[in-house]
Amino acid sequence: MLLSVAFFISFSLSIFAQDEASADASGDQQEQAEDSGEPSDDAGASDLGDPDNGKSIFNSQCAACHKPYSDGIGPALNGVTVRHNMEWIHAWIKNSSALIAEGDPDAVAIYEEYNKTAMPPFPGLSDSDINDILAYVEQPKPEPKTVETAGGGEAGASGSGGGVSVNVILGILVFVLVMLLAVLFLVNKTLRNFAEASGVTVPEKTKGKPIWKAFVENQFLLLVTSVVILLGVGYFAYGFLMQVGVDQGYQPIQPIHYSHRIHAGDNEIDCKYCHSSARTSKHSGIPSLNVCMNCHETISEVSPETATEEYSKEFYDGEIAKLYDAVGWEPSERTYSGEEKPVKWVRIHNLPDFAYFNHSQHVSVAGVSCQHCHGPIQEMEVVYQDAPLTMGWCINCHRETNVKMQGNEYYEKIHEELSKKYGVEELTVAQMGGLECAKCHY
């Protein structure tokens, strides 16, 4: 007994201890994040200029070809002030081809190294602007952030990733309960032993009817239970049959881990940038790889901030490498090898071929938002099917949605006539014949 109490105490202590430890740990992390996230003013680069201004200039004018920490079309810029003197850098940025023409050995060497790709002149940049840019690129490379640091301290406490995991706490609670039961059993046994020793006889319980027998003999209970069971069976059988052929939530593993969260969510790329055919075609196609290369020619790796706890920066960079492999792009030489392997994307939203669905009609004419049918796609790390895509789902929307008549010449006359006929200002798709079999099934 004493032993178990000791156990209990020691465990409760350890819980507190862990809580403290985790609080400390998260606090430390937060501090670290603050250190690394904010550019430190006392770093050596600060005397060059204002790194914040430099960042904005860099993003607008330089980022197409340069990255701070790795080679792009042009070389990585971090450390450039060490490699060259300030005067040369200023001259180079303002007019690099003039330097090359002059025969400056450094300039010619860089020009040769990067496939004789000339850097355009930037005469508009003042010296202080250039200093700001240099201040920005000369900052030390930031550490990859984790989810807790990105989300802030309070998110870490409540989020599933932060602090002591709920599972651990539950496990400890279960253990404590088991210990309590053991203690009770021991107490009971000891008391019985005392009673036996002092000659007290514990009266034996008379054995009543077994509970199942009493249950079977109670006809009312039996009837009610049978009815409940029958209803339950009916409920589950019908429920099972109603979800046959429904692929809601289908989330296959794609050949490349493409994240809509990063592209459509964080970067706010318009849906129709990649899925451009949604506007004009019945088919909103998967973008061909040239669309990918339009940006990824210069973006060969994700920024450190993009990485999450689940997916590291290395993982994402590896996925971009898969894209390069598919299109035959050599990032180091910046050339296409000509060896192309189409990516075998797994299609998630499948309608049977006897159903005709037209994206352009819904997107361009009706102005239905993408999220209306595909769910919060900008939050999906990996895409899943949000809507059931059953016929009942289509029909319901057609019954409730009004046709967009305004600014559509086609509907002018028909709107006037039909709204008179039905006595309403707005007409649903159903009233326009949107429930006819042949509209979708021919």
Place this chain on the structure above:
Amino acid sequence: MSSHYEAPIREPLVIGDKSYHDVSNDVAAPVEGRANKSWWIVFSIALVAFLWGLGCIIYTVSTGIGVWGLNKTIGWAWDITNFVWWVGIGHAGTLISAVLLLFRQKWRMAINRSAEAMTIFAVFQAGLFPIIHMGRPWLAYWVLPIPNQFGSLWVNFNSPLLWDVFAISTYLSVSLVFWWTGLLPDFAMIRDRAKTPFQKKIYGILSFGWSGRVKDWQRFEEVSLVLAGLATPLVLSVHTIVSFDFATSVVPGWHSTIFPPYFVAGAIFSGFAMVQTLLIIMRKVVHLENYITVLHIEYMNKVILLTGGIVTVAYITEYFIAWYSGTSYENYVYLSFGAATGPYWWAFWALIICNFVVPLTLWVKSLRRNIMWTFVVAAIINVGMWFERFNIIVVDLSKGRTPSGWAMFSPTYVDIGVFIGTIGFFFVLFLLYARTFPVIAQAEVKTILKSSGEKYKKLRAKHGDD
């Protein structure tokens, strides 16, 4: 027997010197005895036919409806012919047990049990065809208005084929309940006589604990009367609905307002012919000559004569209207000059001979009371009524409004195999029934034993009514 009056002119319905106990013995004998060799032989033949038909059905469903002889012009042929034929056969059973009950016809009591069994087994066969003639029978459940994922896509209640679903399923279930209710006292009788514990257990379950108290009997009679009152409009409506499959269409020869009563009359006509075919054999094999007497056979022949007459009038009407309408298309319908001389002339004349000429012989009393002749006529009527449905369906379809769509129909072995299979299945069920069920409603026969039994009639003739 005091204050009982029955006209002396009535012939006895139960002959022989029968007591209540004799009735029980005679009815229970086939159930308690063992099957003889001939039963096994006939049963095996029926079983083989059934299995062959089952193979044909599986072949059809798994390969496609194209294994039948149907073509684009004639989309219905043997399948629906057999369907209507089997449904029609089923109608006699309900007529005997329901309509004759309403008319207080006591002669029905010896034959109603087997007639109802025939109904149920025939409706089973009929019910197969609407399923197996579907191109996609696995979607047959779509005919039911069940809430579903398709935005609750429902059936169209305008189609007579959907009415068929309701008609046939209601008809089968009501017939089954009516039949089983009547069986309760008889199962109880077998239960009480049973010698083996197994038999006692089985018939104990089948008889639902029937103990024959006054209150039970009172309710039993009321239920029977109510069910008879419900089943009678059902008999008329079910085959009416089957006739609507054709009558509501625009096909020349199908679009006819006479179809509903005419089909019902034909159903009773063919149904009684089938009852005759079965009972003439059964009374001999099971030794029930004292209960199913020549008088019963004569009465049924009279019903056949009546309904055959109605059918004949309908034929003449159709033939007349085909000419009188002046519509050129009506010259190719199944009862027209064109049909009598066209490529299906043999089917036309088979119909006239089997359904009109041969049954006329039943007007002669000696032939009507001749069991052998009755059997022959009944068999011929069954063939004739099959031809009637075949003619309506195939002849009318074969020459429609557009001559470029004219076609002929010839069945494949699968068409024929499925039909043979249903006949086999019918006899498998009926033979099993004859060995395990009380084939005569003994409880009912016992109620007329003292009023219509030969022994008691003689006693009354000798001593007067009091």
